[in-house]
Structure formats: C-alpha cells, structure tokens
Amino acid sequence: MSDMDQRREVWDGKVPVSFILSQQELQQAGGTTIPEPVFMLLPRVSYFPLVYDKLVKLYARAVSASLDDKIWLSYGPSPLKWHYPVGILFDLFARSTELPWEITVHFKDYPTDDILIYEGKEALEGHFLSKLKEADWLKHGAKVIQQFTPSEFGKLWQSISQHHFEDFWSVNQKLMLNIKGEMEPFKFVPFSIYREGKRLYQGLIASQDTTFGDVMNLYQKEFPSASLADHQFLLHGIEIPAVAHLQWVSEHLSYPDNFLHIVLTRKT
Amino acid sequence: MASSTELSSVASPNPSESDDKIVLSLRAAGNAPQLKHKKFAVEKDRSVAWVVQWLCQKLKIEEGETMFVYVQQAFAPPLDTDLETLYKNYGTGDKLVLTYCKTQAWG
Numbered sequence: 108m109s110d111m112d113q114r115r116e117v118w119d120g121k122v123p124v125s126f127i128l129s130q131q132e133l134q135q136a137g138g139t140t141i142p143e144p145v146f147m148l149l150p151r152v153s154y155f156p157l158v159y160d161k162l163v164k165l166y167a168r169a170v171s172a173s174l175d176d177k178i179w180l181s182y183g184p185s186p187l188k189w190h191y192p193v194g195i196l197f198d199l200f201a202r203s204t205e206l207p208w209e210i211t212v213h214f215k216d217y218p219t220d221d222i223l224i225y226e227g228k229e230a231l232e233g234h235f236l237s238k239l240k241e242a243d244w245l246k247h248g249a250k251v252i253q254q255f256t257p258s259e260f261g262k263l264w265q266s267i268s269q270h271h272f273e274d275f276w277s278v279n280q281k282l283m284l285n286i287k288g289e290m291e292p293f294k295f296v297p298f299s300i301y302r303e304g305k306r307l308y309q310g311l312i313a314s315q316d317t318t319f320g321d322v323m324n325l326y327q328k329e330f331p332s333a334s335l336a337d338h339q340f341l342l343h344g345i346e347i348p349a350v351a352h353l354q355w356v357s358e359h360l361s362y363p364d365n366f367l368h369i370v371l372t373r374k375t
Numbered sequence: 376m377a378s379s380t381e382l383s384s385v386a387s388p389n390p391s392e393s394d395d396k397i398v399l400s401l402r403a404a405g406n407a408p409q410l411k412h413k414k415f416a417v418e419k420d421r422s423v424a425w426v427v428q429w430l431c432q433k434l435k436i437e438e439g440e441t442m443f444v445y446v447q448q449a450f451a452p453p454l455d456t457d458l459e460t461l462y463k464n465y466g467t468g469d470k471l472v473l474t475y476c477k478t479q480a481w482g
Contacts, residue, residue: 188455
C-alpha cells in the first residue's frame with residue numbers, strides 16, 4: 108500500500124451516527140411532534156460543528172430555540188467537546204456501543220463547565236489552524252508553517268470543511284518535510300492521549316529512532332500507578348504495533364491537525 | 376471569577392515553585408496593555424480560559440472584547456488546556472511564557 112493509499116484510508120474512515128433531539132427539551136417546549144432522528148456517516152477526522160447548521164435547521168424550531176440558544180451535543184450524560192475530532196469522541200465513548208452511535212442534540216442549558224463556547228465556524232477554523240501551528244512548532248520549530256501564505260491556510264481549512272483529500276494533502280505534505288523540502292525526522296512528534304474522565308495528556312517525544320511503544324512507555328512513566336495491562340492505545344480505532352516507527356506513524360496516521368490523537372481505553 | 380488575590384505576584388527574579396504552582400510570565404503584544412508585574416505563581420490546574428478571564432479583569436478589558444493568549448509566539452492553545460500541560464511541554468527554564476494581545480496575532 109502506497110503512502111497516499113494509507114493516508115486515504117485514514118481520511119475515509121467514517122462512523123455511523125444517529126442524531127436525536129433532546130426529549131426533555133422537546134417536552135419543556137410543549138412540542139407535540141417528535142422529530143425524526145437523522146442518520147449521518149461522519150468522517151472520523153472531521154468535526155461535529157461542520158454539521159451543526161444542518162442540525163439547527165432540522166431541530167431548532169421544535170424546541171423554539173432562539174439565536175441565543177447555542178447547539179450542543181451529548182452522548183449519554185457526557186457533553187461532547189466540539190473541538191475534538193469525531194474519531195476521538197467515538198473511540199472514547201462509543202466503541203462498545205450498538206451502532207449507529209446515538210447522539211442527543213440540545214439547545215438549552217449549555218454546559219459551559221464541560222465544553223468551550225462555540226461562536227461559529229470561525230471558532231473551529233481558528234482552533235484547527237492553531238493546532239496545526241502547534242504541531243509544526245513541535246515538528247519544525249514552526250519554521251515550515253510560518254512560510255505558509257493566507258491562501259494555503261485557506262485551502263487547508265476549506266479541505267477540512269469540504270472533506271477534500273487531495274486539496275488537503277496538496278498543502279499538508281509540506282508539513283511532512285523540513286524547511287528545505289527534505290525528509291528529516293521531526294524534532295518532536297505531536298501527540299495527545301485521551302482517557303475518559305481524565306485530563307488530556309501531552310508529552311515531548313523525539314521521532315529519531317523512536318517507536319509507538321515509546322509513546323506508551325512515556326505515558327506509563329508519567330503515570331506509574333496506572334495499570335495498563337488491561338488497556339489499549341487506540342489510534343483511529345485500531346491498536347498500533349509497539350514496534351511501529353513513530354516517524355512513520357506520525358506522517359501517515361496523524362489527524363489533519365498533524366496530531367496523533369490516541370485514546371487509551373479498557374480492552375473489551 | 377478570578378480575583379487578583381488568587382495570583383500571587385512574584386517580585387523576585389527567581390521565584391520558588393511550590394509543588395502545585397507554576398510560574399507564568401505574561402508578556403503583552405500589539406496594543407495590549409502592559410502589566411505592572413509580569414511574573415505570577417499560578418495553580419497548575421488552571422486553564423488558559425482562566426488566564427484570559429484574569430487578564431481581562433486585571434487590564435479592565437471592555438465587555439465584548441477578549442484577549443488572545445499565545446505559546447512560543449506561535450500558537451493559541453485550546454482554552455481548556457491546563458497550565459501544567461503547557462508548562463511541561465512548552466515551558467522555558469523555570470517558567471511558562473505566555474504572550475497576550477487583543478487581536479489575533481500568530482494564530
């Protein structure tokens with residue numbers, strides 16, 4: 108499988124979601140007709156806010172939501188952080204769930220303690236581009252991304268918004284190379300580890316001669332009391348072999364923001 | 376809401392670090408107002424959002440305006456990132472330098 112084939116596989120990964128309107132809010136609004144659930148196949152590497160407009164169109168009226176009532180999503184009792192890619196949230200919450208993944212749409216009582224305020228698509232764009240800059244700071248001291256033109260940033264964001272693989276990689280491939288356009292091990296590999304109910308973990312790991320197993324060891328070292336024998340480190344829903352070269356994993360299995368978003372979860 | 380008593384201003388050049396606090400060095404950029412004292416010992420569990428709130432209060436930023444906070448003058452971390460994580464990954468020496476400005480600068 109070629110490089111781009113591998114990346115295409117990651118890009119094409121999707122999860123089946125069923126959105127339903129909060130029954131509680133519907134009742135409170137005195138709604139009589141229960142709106143139908145909406146089914147969508149969402150890319151793992153995409154973000155929920157990209158379908159907010161659609162959901163607002165479908166459901167806002169049924170609960171008499173005003174412009175001040177901001178949409179938010181939950182799974183069971185957990186509000187879903189809109190700035191996390193769909194795939195992370197799925198791996199964290201829904202791996203053992205019956206599919207489609209049933210997500211509740213809300214308009215009232217925005218849980219500001221649990222999720223960030225969402226002011227609109229610019230907020231998501233800003234977040235995405237910031238993560239990209241952070242990733243390049245780790246990989247290249249930000250030297251490569253600092254050369255990008257506004258048009259290149261625009262193309263990157265558009266490609267996420269429209270989920271367009273070729274457009275995305277036409278710019279993103281520059282971030283796989285150093286400032287001279289050559290292949291060179293990244294200074295540090297951008298990664299984060301997510302665990303339900305725990306704070307996100309991020310650490311510094313060089314890519315030279317390191318493996319995915321070294322990331323797992325770094326985590327164990329940081330949390331010596333964590334018993335990881337019955338846990339697994341998932342990336343895009345799959346276990347990555349500990350022997351996999353971290354540079355390769357970073358170049359091929361990162362999310363569009365260039366981070367390896369790894370979910371640590373109990374083995375099922 | 377953050378109160379100014381929650382951040383102990385650190386006057387000495389080599390502030391000692393207690394286990395649950397990290398040292399922030401806050402620098403103004405663009406037309407953001409300067410702080411009188413720039414170094415603070417902050418609880419490591421605080422988030423970037425908390426720092427933004429504190430800055431807006433301290434610098435008497437008007438309603439409707441906000442502050443953008445940058446790390447390494449390169450990126451704006453998500454507002455829910457905790458300071459300990461930022462310090463461990465992006466701290467320099469004994470402190471975490473954060474740059475703030477009223478408009479988007481680097482991200």
